[in-house]
Amino acid sequence: MWLFTNNSFLSIVDKGDPSGKTLLVRARCAGDIERLFPEAKIQVGGGTDYRYRARIDREEVATVMADSIRNIDYRNFKSTVSDPDRHEAYMDVWSAMYAFQSIAK
Template identity: 65%
Template sequence: MWIFLTDSFLSIVDKGDPTGSTLLVRARRSGDIERVFPEAQVIEGAGTDYRYRARILRSQVADTIAESVRKIEYGNFKNQVAENDRHDAYFDVWRAMNRFQEGTRRK
């Protein structure tokens, strides 16, 4: 699952925990995981495309993301993204999904 927050982009997957009690929360930018999960023990590297990752209890991930939804007080998500380069990256995703919605492809 990809989660786009105004100050963090996370990829959350169920990967490699035999007990099923944790999820792997991944990020591309330093600090993104910690902004959402301040107590997380973030590992940098590990040889995959996401530079940062942390194992977090499944229940904590669910509760924290749900709380983010409860706190929404804006009418336009993109306008709330303060970092210029993050805004531009998110806008690229928005644009790709708009083309997807319209059934068009990048030319």
């Protein structure tokens, strides 16, 4: 799952925790994981396309995501993204999905 917030972009996946109790939360930018999960122990590198990653309790991930939804107080998400580089990247995603809308079935 990709999760875009106004100050972080995360990829959240199940990468083989045998207990099923944790998820792997990944980010491309330093600080993105910690903004939502301040206590996370971040691993840097690892030879994959996501530079930052942390194993986080599945229930904590669900709670943080639910709280983020409960706390929405804006009418337009794009206008809440204050970092210009992040805003531009998010607009690229928005544009790609807008184009996809015209061909989606």
